[in-house]
Amino acid sequence: MTTMSPTRPSRPGRPTRDTKPRRSYSAVPGESPGSPPWRALKSLLLLVCVLLVVVPFLAIISTSIADPTQITKAGGFVLWPDSPTFDSYTALLSGGLVSQAMMVSVGVTVVGTALSLVTSVMLAYGLSRPGSFGHKPVLMLLLMSLLFVPGVIPTYLMVKQLGLINSYWSLILPTMINAFNVIVLRSFFMNLPRELIDAARIDGASEWAILTKIVIPLSKASIGVIGLFYAVTYWNAFFNALLFMNDASKWPMQLVLRTYVVNNSTLSGGQIDVAAGAPVPPAQSLQAAILVLSIVPIVLVYPFVQRHMNKGVMIGAVKG
């Protein structure tokens, strides 16, 4: 934030040299901006911090479009491509698997987030009304789920018995309600002014009307942030797909990403005879390209939710 520094009064009979207010670079009004070396040092520190964040992104994007020879010479990562090529993106998107996986991830994220928000908001609202039916046992049940997490095998058995193996619903239903998110929302709802809700009730509003016309509009920031939490969770999830999806064409992006990046897949690991293989884009280039593809949707969505983040992330910290 910039502040206006007070201007000196001009002496009579002497021409005014500079009446323009000088700009101060101090962050705090009234505080000295510091000596030039100190400011330079601070700038340098900030620059280093920015580079620490930006350089990996730049390296990933550059490597994804770099020429194979340059990648090999650089030993893996390229900071600036000499002759950019989109071979890796072509290789990834032409087979159909990555684009299909992207569609699956987008679908699961959108549907999952919507369902999670609807169910979480309704549950949190019910739990925030002290006199609601079964309020305490349901709350206890919810809290218990934070302490005792079902293991992999019980979860698998449950999904199998519901007939959801190889179904997209298996990627949504087991993680649809997150107890932590519900409790955060409940805390927020409990701190809404009670008078508003009482007034609505006196005016004859039903619980549904109170929730949709008063509580939700007042809680947009917290619901937005919880929605982002859910969306990122669905987007990043791979383990449920690994367990429940036998058909690789139904895999979400993150599981495909895992086969390329974590398993270092384009290299055979000494177990596969790639005698048959035609030259493919280098592993690093493919890995970088798929990383770029996987972060693009979140990067696109984040600016729209960011304005809610500042308010929303404080919810759990100061209330509850």
Add this chain to the structure above:
Amino acid sequence: MTMQPPLNRRGFLATAAGVGAGLALTGCGDFKPRPAALANANAQLPTYIQYKGVATSMPATQDGVSAGHQHFPADPPKAFPDGPPAKGPDINIMNLIFNPVPPPVEKNVMWQALNKYIGCDINFAITPVNDYPQKFAVTLAGGDLPDAMLMLPPDQNSAATPDMLHALFEDLTPHLSGDNIRDYPFLANIPTDSWRPCVRNGGIYALPMPRPVSGGPLYTRLDLFKKKDLDPNPKTWREFVQLCKDITDPKAHQYALGDPVTTWNLVMQMLGAPNWWREEGGRFTHHFEMEECKQAMDAVNQLKKAGVMHPDAFAVKGKFKEWFGNGQIVMHPDAPVAWNDFYTLYGPVSKGMDIGYMLPPDWDESTRGGQWQGRANYATLIIKKAPKARIKQILRAMNALAAPFGTDGYLLRKYGVQGPDHTLKGPDPIPTPQGTSETYLPTIFATDSPFTLYYPQKPEIVPDQYAFQKEAVKKLIPNPAEALYSATDAKMTKLFFATLDSLRMGIMQGRDSPGEWDGAIKNWRQKAGDKMRAEYEQAWEARSS
């Protein structure tokens, strides 16, 4: 009438604990794993009947050399002249993949052709390799088994127990033992060594996924050695160290070696140390317990101090192939199939790349080096219990997936369909980009034909590959425990190996004192090693009787 007191918190907790314990005990029951002798009882192995349909000047040999071919037959013999061999319902196979996942069947010309060729739809439920043990365990627990599943060796997959095999999977002995395998001639062409690990509980419970027993060479970048006018054929450890020093050129960012673990393996082989376990008169000793282990750690530490190892050797994993490919290291031990990989992946960008091989030199005049024998299988394929006719259909399908080099079945499996998947250069198939991605279909992780030396893009390297195998099999050191089962090894090895491996790396790097090794091994012996040894000794006795 007296009022019953309500359940208080303490009562609730006590009841819950009791119910929980009861459930846990019911779940565990009084299960005891099958004794080692019973789990490792012997069975009659399939008769080996070599396929001789395609002639070559580099034939496979009894002692484990793989056949080599410089060219594909111009007119490939038909594997199944009478038509598709396994007509019937779909076969579902759960297995793993190292490569990116291939396109789904509706977009995969090769997969569609393969289904037509076999006579039924083969559905692969594919899992990335690192996650496979977990998926395997969960699928078993779920009870809804596919028709066939890849089973990793027990030391990589603790769920692969003989009891589980007995309860859920088919004993294939009546179909495959002795001359019964004649019904499946391409499975009969798989060498006997690969069938041994398929035996459990006195029966054949699995199909092999054969790999060459020669193990892999120490690959050398001959082009870079030639530039420095050096001869990469040291006879002893001393000459090897000198060669490493001569070839290292830090200014050019060129070093002799990269991976510390495979370098340790190499030194162990120079010392003639056991390939995991040594068996003498029925008594087993693990190589971690031997003096050679400490000697090899010290030797790697000397190499590091001499500056001949890549500066990031101890800090980086999974980059060693790339370093070798781009010339940052000039020697790299790897699996036999890596030979072709290097040319495919790095040949186009490392101009003049010329790869040679080295066998472990002797340690000195009195201590002769050996070559650790490779695992005869990557893994095995187990088949769910089913009526006899269904088992026969699955075996006929697997027989088709083992069609050997030179046949039309092999060509389809490895190179896809001519046109979309490969073009012909003379008689040799050269893959197209579409073919490369379609042939990632993991048929080799169901079963496969014996390993064949063949590289259509650079046929002149095949005689060198064959020469390596011929030399290697003369000095093989087998692992006597490879085909045996030890419940303790299956359960404990991963746990202990993480600790021991970390300490080994520390000692080689100079971070940890060599003196700590004895304490770690003593602890290993007490908690797992001695029990493993006893189980392997019982297993050895049972298998030998």
